[in-house]
Amino acid sequence: MLEPALRADARRNLDRILDAAAEVFAELGPDAPIDEIARRAGVGHGTVFRRFPTKDALRAAVLAARLEEMVAFAGELLERPDAGAAFDEFVMYAARCCRRDRTFFEGLERCGEQFPDVARGKQELRDALNKLIRRARREGHVRREVDARDVGALVGAAIEASMYTGRPDAWRRYVRIVLDGLRS
Amino acid sequence: MLEPALRADARRNLDRILDAAAEVFAELGPDAPIDEIARRAGVGHGTVFRRFPTKDALRAAVLAARLEEMVAFAGELLERPDAGAAFDEFVMYAARCCRRDRTFFEGLERCGEQFPDVARGKQELRDALNKLIRRARREGHVRREVDARDVGALVGAAIEASMYTGRPDAWRRYVRIVLDGLRS
DNA sequence: CGGTAACCGGACTAACGAGTCCGGATAGTC
DNA sequence: GACTATCCGGACTCGTTAGTCCGGTTACCG
Numbered sequence: 348m349l350e351p352a353l354r355a356d357a358r359r360n361l362d363r364i365l366d367a368a369a370e371v372f373a374e375l376g377p378d379a380p381i382d383e384i385a386r387r388a389g390v391g392h393g394t395v396f397r398r399f400p401t402k403d404a405l406r407a408a409v410l411a412a413r414l415e416e417m418v419a420f421a422g423e424l425l426e427r428p429d430a431g432a433a434f435d436e437f438v439m440y441a442a443r444c445c446r447r448d449r450t451f452f453e454g455l456e457r458c459g460e461q462f463p464d465v466a467r468g469k470q471e472l473r474d475a476l477n478k479l480i481r482r483a484r485r486e487g488h489v490r491r492e493v494d495a496r497d498v499g500a501l502v503g504a505a506i507e508a509s510m511y512t513g514r515p516d517a518w519r520r521y522v523r524i525v526l527d528g529l530r531s
Numbered sequence: 532m533l534e535p536a537l538r539a540d541a542r543r544n545l546d547r548i549l550d551a552a553a554e555v556f557a558e559l560g561p562d563a564p565i566d567e568i569a570r571r572a573g574v575g576h577g578t579v580f581r582r583f584p585t586k587d588a589l590r591a592a593v594l595a596a597r598l599e600e601m602v603a604f605a606g607e608l609l610e611r612p613d614a615g616a617a618f619d620e621f622v623m624y625a626a627r628c629c630r631r632d633r634t635f636f637e638g639l640e641r642c643g644e645q646f647p648d649v650a651r652g653k654q655e656l657r658d659a660l661n662k663l664i665r666r667a668r669r670e671g672h673v674r675r676e677v678d679a680r681d682v683g684a685l686v687g688a689a690i691e692a693s694m695y696t697g698r699p700d701a702w703r704r705y706v707r708i709v710l711d712g713l714r715s
Numbered sequence: 716c717g718g719t720a721a722c723c724g725g726a727c728t729a730a731c732g733a734g735t736c737c738g739g740a741t742a743g744t745c
Numbered sequence: 746g747a748c749t750a751t752c753c754g755g756a757c758t759c760g761t762t763a764g765t766c767c768g769g770t771t772a773c774c775g
Contacts, residue, residue, distance in 0.1 A: 354720095354721065354771090356721095357721080357722060360722090381763070390724080391723065392764090393765080394723060396763085396764060452695065453695070496698065500695055504685070504692035505685065505688060508687065511688070512683075512684040513640075520676075524685065527711070527712040528708035528711040528712025538751065540742070541752060564733090565733070566731095566733095574753085575753065576734090576754085580734060581753085585734080
């Protein structure tokens with residue numbers, strides 16, 4: 348980044364804001380009030396708006412960071428010899444991400460193509476996941492017509508489902524049901 | 532109901548409000564503004580509030596009506612000889628309901644136990660669905676530990692998922708994947 | 716240290732949506 | 746057709762939240 352080196356206090360506050368935003372969005376969903384984020388970051392809300400012109404921009408920044416992590420992890424899994432296990436592991440990992448942050452999935456859709464970082468992250472994640480799927484398919488571990496979008500959607504759905512039912516521990520079971528369904 | 536016979540105009544407006552509410556909630560989600568409902572019903576919003584003291588109450592009325600329909604349909608399916616097919620058909624029917632109205636599932640959770648009509652409808656639906664599941668299980672059509680809550684949540688979530696992905700036509704495929712997963 | 720550019724926070728505006736209320740209109744009754 | 750209980754709609758209040766702005770403060774650099 349070619350930002351002209353943020354002043355030390357500004358840098359610190361920016362980090363705090365990002366952390367707080369991730370936390371608050373995760374807890375309260377994508378419509379969480381900015382004031383709550385500022386409060387938790389120990390900062391006036393004017394400070395939030397100087398860094399991020401709109402709430403959408405802040406959401407996008409949080410999402411982009413998370414996407415980057417996921418892409419990196421998917422890359423690691425592509426090195427694993429057992430394609431089926433790698434696929435399953437990624438799905439479980441993605442499920443945990445969705446679980447930690449119910450904003451994640453909904454946010455991805457909302458941010459549309461408006462934010463280049465998010466758009467790029469989405470594309471990279473899809474590409475990586477598609478590679479995992481193709482490998483797993485060769486081993487008969489995933490049924491034909493399924494692709495990254497489908498898997499993403501269904502996993503997100505399973506997590507939301509486990510929230511809805513008031514059985515937050517059911518998520519593993521639900522993800523496994525979906526994995527079985529994906530097999531054929 | 533022992534309401535002392537609504538005046539003709541009042542009755543007409545009440546019906547319009549309920550229709551409009553169902554339509555608007557379906558389109559805009561459970562946070563849809565009351566003003567929009569009033570506008571579509573061709574009525575001032577004061578009129579809406581006289582019938583339903585809060586937005587929650589209006590939502591509850593819409594939900595209760597829908598639940599009643601679903602319970603009736605489940606009852607019919609229990610007469611069918613082929614338990615597996617009946618179960619599948621109910622799931623597809625429920626999916627169509629969720630699809631028509633994205634408020635439906637989320638609304639059910641929000642309305643908690645606050646509204647007796649909704650609570651009763653939920654219970655009746657769960658009971659009926661559990662009967663369908665038990666019958667289907669005897670035919671090996673549904674795996675062990677699954678119950679009505681699980682099925683409802685997974686189906687609802689699968690529908691939402693198909694919306695998110697920007698592939699609104701994928702819902703049949705997703706529901707089928709879930710059904711396969713439920714089989715074992 | 717002192718000067719200055721950058722930063723901070725909170726008071727402010729504007730928009731929006733839920734719920735209240737009352738003056739005027741209307742349906743039903745005799 | 747007139748009377749009255751009921752209903753209607755829109756103007757109003759109130760609370761919430763996104764986004765703006767500026768007076769005061771603080772970190773960096775020489």
